[in-house]
Amino acid sequence: xxxxxxxxxxxxxxxxxWRQEGPHKPGSLEKFTAKNVSxxxxxxxxLDFVNEDIIKSGKRxxxxxxxxxxxxxxxxxxxxxxxxxxxxxxxxTCQLHMRTFKDGDTIVxxxxxxxxxxxxxxxxxxxxxxxxxxxxxxxVSVKTGPHADANAILIPKPIADLAMDAAACIGCGACVAxxxxxSAALFTSAKISQLALLPQGKPEAARRxxxxxxxxxxxxxxxxxxxGECRAACPKEVSIDFIAKMKREYFKAMFAPMESAxxxxxx
Amino acid sequence: xxxxRKALSSxxxxxxxxxxxxxxxxxxxxxxxxxxxxxxxxDGAAFNLYAATLESFGKFIIAAELGLIALFLLxxxxxxxxxxxxxxxxxxxxxxxxxKGGESKSTLASRNMIIxxxxxxxxxxxxxxxxxxxxxxxxxxxxxxxxxxxxxDLHRLVVESFHNPxxxxxxxFVMLLLGGHLWxxxxxxxxxxxxxxxxxxxGLYCLGSMFAVVLSVGFLMIPIWxxxxxxxxxxxxxx
Numbered sequence: 460x461x462x463x464x465x466x467x468x469x470x471x472x473x474x475x476x477w478r479q480e481g482p483h484k485p486g487s488l489e490k491f492t493a494k495n496v497s498x499x500x501x502x503x504x505x506l507d508f509v510n511e512d513i514i515k516s517g518k519r520x521x522x523x524x525x526x527x528x529x530x531x532x533x534x535x536x537x538x539x540x541x542x543x544x545x546x547x548x549x550x551x552t553c554q555l556h557m558r559t560f561k562d563g564d565t566i567v568x569x570x571x572x573x574x575x576x577x578x579x580x581x582x583x584x585x586x587x588x589x590x591x592x593x594x595x596x597x598x599v600s601v602k603t604g605p606h607a608d609a610n611a612i613l614i615p616k617p618i619a620d621l622a623m624d625a626a627a628c629i630g631c632g633a634c635v636a637x638x639x640x641x642s643a644a645l646f647t648s649a650k651i652s653q654l655a656l657l658p659q660g661k662p663e664a665a666r667r668x669x670x671x672x673x674x675x676x677x678x679x680x681x682x683x684x685x686x687g688e689c690r691a692a693c694p695k696e697v698s699i700d701f702i703a704k705m706k707r708e709y710f711k712a713m714f715a716p717m718e719s720a721x722x723x724x725x726x
Numbered sequence: 727x728x729x730x731r732k733a734l735s736s737x738x739x740x741x742x743x744x745x746x747x748x749x750x751x752x753x754x755x756x757x758x759x760x761x762x763x764x765x766x767x768x769d770g771a772a773f774n775l776y777a778a779t780l781e782s783f784g785k786f787i788i789a790a791e792l793g794l795i796a797l798f799l800l801x802x803x804x805x806x807x808x809x810x811x812x813x814x815x816x817x818x819x820x821x822x823x824x825x826k827g828g829e830s831k832s833t834l835a836s837r838n839m840i841i842x843x844x845x846x847x848x849x850x851x852x853x854x855x856x857x858x859x860x861x862x863x864x865x866x867x868x869x870x871x872x873x874x875x876x877x878x879d880l881h882r883l884v885v886e887s888f889h890n891p892x893x894x895x896x897x898x899f900v901m902l903l904l905g906g907h908l909w910x911x912x913x914x915x916x917x918x919x920x921x922x923x924x925x926x927x928x929g930l931y932c933l934g935s936m937f938a939v940v941l942s943v944g945f946l947m948i949p950i951w952x953x954x955x956x957x958x959x960x961x962x963x964x965x
Contacts (some may be wrong), residue, residue, distance in 0.1 A: 475821075488821060541822035548828060567822045574815050637826070639837055641815035642737075669728050672738050681815030682737045682808045685914040686836050691826035699829070699917070700927065706920030709738045713728050 469495045470562040474509065476521050477569045482577050482585075488567065491521075498558035502545060503528060503535060505557050522581035528553040530694060533629030536636070537582045538569040543633035543692040551631065551694040571636035575643070575678045586632045588678040589646060593630075595674035596667035597650045599659050612658050625653035627695040637692035640681030645689035647675045648705035649697045655708050665715035668708040737811075740804050745918035747801035748911050752937075754794060755904075759944045766948070768957040770881025774869045778877040802847055809840050831913070831931070835906035842907040849900045857883065888952040897949040905942025912937050 472493040479486030493509045500508065503525050510520035526534035530551040537552055539545035545555040560566065570578050575588040614622075626649075634645035651668050654660030660667070683702055690699045733739045761780075764773035780787055825832045835842065861867050862878045871877030887893050912934030916922050922930055951957065 486818075538820060541820055541824035542826055546826070548826060569820055569822075572816055572818055572820055574817055639832070640812040644737075672736055676737050679815060680737075681812040682741060683918075684808070684812075684836070684839065685831065685910070685917045687829055687831040688825060691828040691830040691832075698924065700922065700924050703917050703920040703922045706738060706741070706918060708920075709728075709733075709736075710742075710920060713730070713733050715728075 468499075469497055470557065470560065470564070472496055472505075472560065472563070473565040475565065475567045476581070478521075478581055479570075479578050481580060486578065486581075488569075496557055498556065500557045501528070501553055502539070502555040502557065503553050522579075522583050524583050525553060530554045531629060533631035536571055536631040536633055538571060538636055540567050543571060543636040544631075544694050548691070549694060549696050551629070554694075571632050573632075573635050573641035573680065575641070575680050576632060576635065584632070586630070588680070589630050589632060589643065591678060592643065592647055592671050592674045593650060596663070596670035597654070599654055599663060601659070614657060618656055622653050622656040625649045625656065625697065625701050628653075628693075628697050629695055631694060633692045633694060634689035634697075635680065637688040638681065638683075639686055639688060640684055642683045642689070643675050643678070643680040644683035644702050644705070645693065645697055645699060647671050648701040651708055652701040652704045655704070664708060665712035666718070668705065668712050672705075672709060740808055741918040743800060743804045744808070745915040747797045747804070749915045750797050751794075751801060752908065752912065752915070754797075755941060755945075759941055762945070762948060765881070765884060766951055766957065768955070768961075770869065770879065770885070773881045773884075774877055774879055775871060775874070777880045778871050778874045781878075782874065798847070798850065802843065805840055805843055831910065833906075833910065836910040836914075839907060839910060842903040845900060845903050846907060849896075856887065885952055888949040891953070894949040894953045898946045901942050901946035904945065905938045908938035908941060909935055 474491040475488040478489045496505050513520045524534045526532040535552040544552045570582045570584050576584040628649035635643050655664045764776050860883050867879040868876050869879035913931045
């Protein structure tokens with residue numbers, strides 16, 4: 460009875476993990492055996508578990524990113540059997556449970572691959588490119604001063620909901636990893652839309668979309684060809700309708716009034 | 727606010743060019759198929775008269791042809807520039823790639839637009855060379871054209887070509903590729919322009935798929951129809 464229970468709850472897996480010493484070093488898949496993996500473990504706990512054995516044997520553990528481990532920080536993110544964040548929909552790697560896999564499975568674990576995401580070590584990539592896209596306009600400029608009255612600016616509920624859907628993006632980079640062209644269109648469009656939809660974001664909408672698209676191109680991401688793999692891989696199910704919104708915002712910006720090089724000055 | 731040159735060389739702008747040229751070319755092939763419906767008649771008079779009428783527009787038809795060539799080149803060059811960028815955007819490939827499905831529009835067609843597009847581009851050159859610049863009045867391909875007098879018997883050239891099984895197979899194959907290309911292109915063009923909306927996205931995608939099927943089948947049936955002489959066969963069956 461105990462044997463049956465043991466075999467139902469624990470698994471033996473073969474892991475093929477991408478190992479790379481540094482950004483400019485060659486990498487390859489290395490084979491590890493993961494024994495007695497509980498189906499209740501999260502994917503990252505499984506990696507911790509495997510790393511314990513690797514450390515005990517005196518070898519270098521598998522490097523991977525993680526932080527909150529509750530699907531909101533966007534830190535974790537590896538490509539599992541060819542799918543960013545693994546096979547489950549609307550799930551970050553940290554929320555993926557080992558019950559998704561079967562005893563005897565072989566799991567291929569690779570980093571998020573894109574020229575704009577250089578590999579730091581093993582499964583850890585530098586997603587600074589997304590931060591630089593944000594710095595190019597993903598904010599609103601506000602005057603500091605006395606506390607403003609709540610609800611002084613009315614926002615219709617459907618618009619607030621839509622902005623919230625865009626703001627659900629955790630910037631994990633799965634969209635880039637899943638896109639056949641390594642495009643960051645879903646990320647950039649979500650960040651543009653969450654602000655462009657709201658009254659506070661509208662004054663800077665043209666400047667924002669111009670700057671963020673320009674930075675996205677500079678970072679070396681590919682172009683969006685509307686395949687939609689990003690939407691399928693997104694742990695927050697951010698819709699590609701925001702990509703259409705980004706196109707509309709860009710089109711509007713093409714015809715927006717010119718900004719003077721000297722700035723506004725004021726009276 | 728964004729200078730036009732900068733806008734059109736951005737990733738979003740390049741897709742505007744792709745979408746604009748693609749949707750215009752889509753409009754052209756609709757007109758092309760409507761004209762070619764005359765080929766479904768065994769009697770070539772209507773088709774020859776249609777071709778002769780187009781030719782009679784003189785300078786206007788040359789201007790339209792130049793416009794079409796410009797659209798084709800714009801579409802093809804933008805596509806190649808985008809593709810070059812994609813190759814550079816992921817220097818190291820994944821060892822395993824698997825789609826998560828769901829709302830993804832990832833199909834054999836959508837992932838290989840550059841291949842179907844390249845084949846169609848080569849096909850168009852051969853197609854124009856063999857028919858538009860093929861044998862004409864001087865080679866004896868003449869027909870009575872009523873008010874137009876003696877006109878080119880283009881119908882005879884088409885029928886002769888479409889009795890060659892190799893040409894028929896090649897046309898059917900390329901028209902299937904065109905169907906695949908259009909399957910993704912219609913929806914993608916609208917999405918690139920930001921003309922999609924959550925309420926209509928599914929409908930637009932369906933409309934695009936139907937557009938692709940109707941055009942692909944409409945074109946590929948012409949060589950099959952002529953090869954098997956279906957107008958006579960079907961007409962005989964009805965009688």
